Amino acid sequence: KQEVTQIPAALSVPEGENLVLNCSFTDSAIYNLQWFRQDPGKGLTSLLLIQSSQREQTSGRLNASLDKSSGRSTLYIAASQPGDSATYLCAVESGGYQKVTFGTGTKLQVIP
Amino acid sequence: NAGVTQTPKFRILKIGQSMTLQCAQDMNHNYMYWYRQDPGMGLKLIYYSVGAGITDKGEVPNGYNVSRSTTEDFPLRLELAAPSQTSVYFCASSYLADEKLFFGSGTQLSVL
Numbered sequence: 001k002q003e004v005t006q007i008p009a010a011l012s013v014p015e016g017e018n019l020v021l022n023c024s025f026t027d028s029a030i031y032n033l034q035w036f037r038q039d040p041g042k043g044l045t046s047l048l049l050i051q052s053s054q055r056e057q058t059s060g061r062l063n064a065s066l067d068k069s070s071g072r073s074t075l076y077i078a079a080s081q082p083g084d085s086a087t088y089l090c091a092v093e094s095g096g097y098q099k100v101t102f103g104t105g106t107k108l109q110v111i112p
Numbered sequence: 113n114a115g116v117t118q119t120p121k122f123r124i125l126k127i128g129q130s131m132t133l134q135c136a137q138d139m140n141h142n143y144m145y146w147y148r149q150d151p152g153m154g155l156k157l158i159y160y161s162v163g164a165g166i167t168d169k170g171e172v173p174n175g176y177n178v179s180r181s182t183t184e185d186f187p188l189r190l191e192l193a194a195p196s197q198t199s200v201y202f203c204a205s206s207y208l209a210d211e212k213l214f215f216g217s218g219t220q221l222s223v224l
Binding site: 004031032034036041042043044045046049051089091093098099100101102103104 | 116143145152153154155157160162168170202204209210211212213214215216217218
């Protein structure tokens, strides 16, 4: 059974700092890995999707990497801003399409 | 584009009552999903649909029913509500499997 872990559960950084969020998964036979942002009381917004054949994806200040063999993904946020404060979740699709396993998220606070 | 629209945003039910959570998308997506999010837990898939007239169970389907009569709509029915169904419910959609998920803003449901 796929398990997705995100450590730490919470992170606080000063504005302007570069930071890395971590995601690990137990079964490396994945179709894709997706990073989401969730604001309080809101739904999830997809930030980046990495297919199993890819190593990384970039969007603006965000860069996500994928290492299937080690069961790890990282989300790099450059020059963090207070508006980046949110909970970031990763999710992997494996064991069949529509079988998406979510982590419990890292709550990020960027302090002005 | 409204994206994925969920109603209601909040609801309180008494034990044994029934209700339908509404979900509609205007992106012509084939795939639609219902998830529940409990505090400290990852999102769990309740039901999903790969197209009009086709639905299937996810990880936690007990106590719920769905239908998909049109591409746009995917309502979730709760029969005989129980306190264990207190949760935040999210509807999501994607054009195909293995693609980005688009989420609604959620329905916070309390069963007392």
